[in-house]
């Protein structure tokens with residue numbers, strides 16, 4: 001476990017911090033250490049000699065900000081302080097007094113503030129406990145209207161540490177220095193517009209304290225490059241053969257949505273899976289063969305509407321001969337019997353897109369409870385609501401945990417911060433993505449990629465949710481890389497498939 005992987009609530013952070021203090025670390029020494037690390041980062045970003053406004057709150061977030069003010073003052077910046085509170089915590093008050101004694105200008109009214117090039121936000125950290133109102137709310141709104149970049153200490157002031165909800169109003173930061181461990185609120189979609197670029201400032205919290213408070217492994221985890229790489233099927237065994245590297249069956253496509261089948265196939269191709277079979281309606285077989293010459297394309301009889309009417313595997317091949325089945329992209333709702341058939345099989349199964357809509361009609365929970373082996377569901381928000389109309393969606397992490405526990409499936413809820421839960425409530429959150437992926441077909445690519453990865457590790461001692469998390473990470477990293485080279489407008493789903501390999505090569 002790495003610190004980058006850990007996610008904490010305010011209560012857990014207080015508990016961990018309490019253990020450090022109880023063990024003898026002086027509070028003031030820790031504040032000094034943390035704030036100097038922040039000052040070092042600021043010095044690396046802000047050009048020498050510029051004007052920096054420091055926003056100081058009543059608690060220890062304000063204390064951090066005051067140490068930063070003092071450091072930047074001595075390092076040659078033109079610093080002023082905005083501190084509108086009448087009562088400060090003791091340590092904060094001492095730093096305030098010392099900053100004043102150094103001649104750093106202090107202001108209480110926003111009308112008096114001189115201009116500056118950068119703002120540092122130390123109004124509130126994880127101690128914010130109620131809505132921000134009155135003059136402080138007005139001040140925050142005022143700073144948000146300035147054009148200067150804002151650096152927030154720990155989290156943008158005004159965000160709830162656990163849910164990321166805006167409590168009244170909140171600072172819109174350009175950059176957030178999260179202290180010690182990632183706060184849960186920073187991984188919530190509603191917080192994203194306030195955080196800017198997020199960075200962890202590691203101040204050497206002992207792992208033993210983290211384990212004591214969160215358990216080992218912790219229940220809620222952040223996907224990182226390290227965790228993702230641990231699950232990639234690399235290096236391959238020198239004596240592997242194609243069937244040992246997994247046999248994935250994709251069931252996808254229709255006359256109407258032929259492209260979805262191609263994209264799913266190209267996602268699977270990038271996974272490195274040993275054998276790829278793709279079941280499609282017979283009329284689109286030639287198209288699939290031309291795009292995926294290495295795959296075995298299984299032509300199935302089709303309905304009048306051009307959907308697969310029933311699975312016709314060559315030579316009476318049983319479904320059980322496949323390591324994994326991924327089913328859904330482009331099927332249309334006319335493929336209901338096929339979805340029922342694969343759900344009744346005992347092969348590990350990924351259900352996506354139309355397969356999820358069909359599952360919702362069949363009755364999500366009652367249908368899945370019958371399954372004896374792994375199922376992975378990959379809904380976006382709309383599909384999630386259709387599958388689980390009774391689950392409260394306010395907290396996405398709780399929603400995905402509930403869905404997984406009710407169905408016994410691993411559930412991946414797509415979004416700007418994709419969340420994955422296993423039935424026991426172990427959660428992975430994908431911390432990095434790009435709006436470039438908000439395009440038709442990018443989900444099909446994920447289905448194929450995930451199927452291919454699962455097929456390669458299905459017989460090994462791995463947790464399914466870890467592999468699902470790796471697929472989500474790989475997919476989003478490909479989107480990020482493609483957007484860097486081609487802008488956020490340049491990442492169509494086909495292009496995305498071409499960047500999957502580049503992510504692995506770049507590692």
Ligand SMILES: NC(=O)C1=CN([C@@H]2O[C@H](COP(=O)(O)OP(=O)(O)OC[C@H]3O[C@@H](n4cnc5c(N)ncnc54)[C@H](O)[C@@H]3O)[C@@H](O)[C@H]2O)[C@H](O)CC1
Nearest residue numbers: 017031034059060061124125126127128129130131132154
């Ligand atoms: N976690 C660590 O190991 C370290 C944390 N540091 C910093 O300390 C803050 C947390 O400090 P704390 O004093 O507990 O809380 P805050 O500074 O966030 O502010 C609490 C302060 O504000 C008052 N308050 C709460 N809500 C409101 C409101 N809506 N309006 C007005 N006032 C409000 C409350 O009564 C308190 O007085 C953490 O984020 C880090 O930045 C350390 O310095 C280093 C180690």
Ligand SMILES: [K+]
Nearest residue numbers: 124153155157
């Ligand atoms: K803050």
